[in-house]
Amino acid sequence: QFDIANLRKLIVAVINNNHSKLITLIQTSLPSVAREMYQAKIISEEVKDNPTPDKILKEFIIGMEWIKNQVSMEKHCKKFLDAFNKIGGAFIYASETLTEEWLEATKQDMNITLSFDS
Numbered sequence: 001q002f003d004i005a006n007l008r009k010l011i012v013a014v015i016n017n018n019h020s021k022l023i024t025l026i027q028t029s030l031p032s033v034a035r036e037m038y039q040a041k042i043i044s045e046e047v048k049d050n051p052t053p054d055k056i057l058k059e060f061i062i063g064m065e066w067i068k069n070q071v072s073m074e075k076h077c078k079k080f081l082d083a084f085n086k087i088g089g090a091f092i093y094a095s096e097t098l099t100e101e102w103l104e105a106t107k108q109d110m111n112i113t114l115s116f117d118s
Contacts, residue, residue, distance in 0.1 A: 003110070007073055008064050010105040014098060015057060025094055026053035029087055036083035042076075070112070077102065078116045 015022065026033045034051035037043045043051075043059045060080055067073045081099060084091040099116060106112050 002070060002112075004068055004070070004073070006110060007070065007106065007112075008067070010109055011064065011073070011077065011102055012061055014101045014105055015061065017101070018094075018098070019057075022057060022094065023053040025090055026056060029089075029091070032087050033083070033091075036086050037080070040079040040083045042080055042083065070114070074114050074116060077114070081116060 038048035084095040
């Protein structure tokens, strides 16, 4: 039986483990992050118009609460990673690290392999 709540918990744990680095990074390019996350439909217009790093991460995480299957969760995470990749620079390394850590955590804990291709 697939456990979406456990998958959500693992994805959030990786975000939490990298929280201070993510906050610092997002702050360096806040308008770009807000724009890309809004275009990816990760954040609302309200958050885009008055962004903070915490609001952006919280809305990404809150979005996961509504997701009920692995494929939709993979798509949600991929949109987040793609937004980082569009910004470039250090965001590309952050995207690579999050990808690696999400893959490792889910393989180790749930014996599943997530796919962020599509």
